[in-house]
Amino acid sequence: MLDLLFHNVTIPHSSERMDVGISDGIITYLAKTEDEVAPAKEVIEADGRVLLPGLVEPHIHLDKAYLLDQMEQDATNLTEAIQFTSDLKKSFTKEDIRRRSVKVLEKCVGYGVTHLRCHVEVDPIVGLKGMEVLLELRETFRDQVEIQLVVFPQEGIFKQPGTTDLMEKAMLLGADVVGGIPYNDNDAVEHIDFVFALAAKCNKPIDFHVDFSDDPTQLAIRDIVKRTLAYGYQGKVSVGHLTSLASVPYDEAKLIAADIAKAGISVMALPATDLFLNGRSDQERVRRGVTPVKLLLEKGANVSFGTNNIQNPFTPFGTGDPLDIALLLAHVAQLGTRQDAELLLDMATVQAAKAIGLKDHGIALYNKADFILFDTTNPRQILLERPPRQTIWKRGVKQRTIVTERR
Template sequence: MDLLFTCCKNPTFNTLIDIGVKNGKITYIEEHDGRHTDAKEIIDLGGNLLLPGLVESHIHLDKAYLLDRLPGDVTTLRDAIEKTTELKHGYTAVDIEKRSLQVIRQAVNRGVTKMRCHVEIDPISQLVGLETTLALKERVKDSIDLQIVAFPQEGIFNDDQTARLMEQAMVMGADVVGGITYNDRDVEEHLDFVFRLAEKHNKPVDLHVDFSDRPEELAILDVIRFTKTFGMQNRVAVGHLTSLGSVERGQAAEIAADIARAGIHVISLPATDLYLNGRGDNECVRRGLTPVQLLLDHKANVVYGSNNIQNAFTPFGTADPLDIGFLLAQTSHMGSEQDALKLIEMVTTNAAASLGFQHYGVKIGADADLVVCSVNDVRTLLYTRPERERVYKKGKLVAKSTIQVTSYVEERMTT
């Protein structure tokens, strides 16, 4: 073997294990017994965690790090869209690449080996963002897998160019057809275009849906119908879906069950959703999230993503998806040990499934996309989010963190 990790902890297994890698694939998994199998490099984890690479399910690289360009603070979704639209007039390929790379480097350092990014397609930026991100995808492929969503942020039918540009984006190599139900002239028309385009190019669909606190905003019902009509079960993802959190419990439960039956993946985006939602409430301010636990109870696949990094939609962001998992744990009442396991699954195996990635996980034959952590349980990992010690992409070391902290607290207390 090229590489052997010994004495590893992984939540999928009940005992400590040894994991071997050859030619970028996991070829060996056995219970740890203290005996070393031959390998070119042997790394003893001493009981610490070895996870499959983290998956960033939803992020906007092309509009990351725009805070310093905003004329002031933004506190509403409409204002965020409008201010960002104004900034797009100044985008260049070099600018988009620089900001995107900044996010990607940070994400890889934190253990992300797969990422789905939404690239805006519209008459302002035309296809510059897509061309830049396609080139970037090839450039960083040895460190991270990028999936590119052709995303019509400004709507598809609010102008006479975007429909043509979306078609062209798919021909150029976009991986996913995107959509946004709350920013176009007609939901039915919008979804019909998106699903027909996806069918034509045999691509999955990823939609921004129902981003508000209004219980009557339920485009998700149309998404469920279109998913079934086009036979797209398990190939459709929806981001935000926050209106569902304001729907009466019984009705919300019925919708959650329908989402699960349709195989629609739900991507919670708490950093953005908590920041922009709930601002119209004077008392009992709503959390502004999709009802994560309700959806999980009805067997829907729920995952989470960073969405935005320091821009009009979200002034926060570190490109560490575990920060988002920790935020979701706090705001969705997910504080048990079992919840911690679920939240780690939501950023690993469940996230990979939602994005359709194959050859993933800690199993024989999977790509050796692995993250070495400096703790021995997932609860501590989620709650403390230490630096990831080592990150591997197909068995190749792509990031390494070495931190030395010297504390003088005890010494000063005893002198």
């Protein structure tokens, strides 16, 4: 007997109504809806409403969220955003980091985020404070949202003596992913080499902030492709931003996009931050400054999107709801068809899951029972009308009935 059966749901990529059954937190039954209902302790009559896998937030910063009140002035470009945050970071305490991180996590859980990858700053300014707090919160929240922690050298690695040791220590403490940011260091190649060597030593995946500009010559992605192949790291490398690629001449960009796809590198668009900080020097024909999503998809790359920052110098907006970013990306990447709406929901779930290395996410047999039931029978409406997320389940356990009306 099943623990729980969803009877008569609409699920992604199925034209038929389906029944989805779970036992011990795992999907163990998946069949077309028939008159006869599989025996279950609890049956949810869904009347065709949409059941989605849990949302996956593949790229977010918790430790520097909600800094607007602490800022003396607003940032108008990337250099200022990095500098202002670096200055504020000097006064971060563990309590302060915990309070702001918990505020984001609680919101994310309420929106139906069941997995989240968080970049945690590790450098001589903040030391391991943020990592220690987030390691604790990873445990505290584990029954609500599974958190992956990226060791993130925001201030550069070699530009800030002492960072290499701190990064190694953070990995030993239990971080999940090695991060990097080649555009903020003395030498991008040296930076990339260190990240790959550390990841290979720890046998962990890699997640870079890369090529965050409108400069078509800033293409560290080429070196990342080369190292990915040399280390046999296909499928274990993700990159966020990659906005320079949008300024590269199209024929060249096509070749780079194809190389990214061949190397199995996942790309995360971060449109809220990218739109806010890029294109600032363009007085006419202002560029959007977002990675070329359609081109990357056309060449076969795995593309998803992330919130990145919430209400700080890098992005003075943000709620933590991945569906906000889905709608923003729909506008900016001109993804407006019914198929595009389904693609955006895939990007927020299974494609983001692939980007962060999850093997058992999505509505398929023997995957984890992480779901959201929406009050609509039409997946496109999830993007357009933001119907309430009626109920959320994490590994088969009902989380809470929330009403996330449109704001």
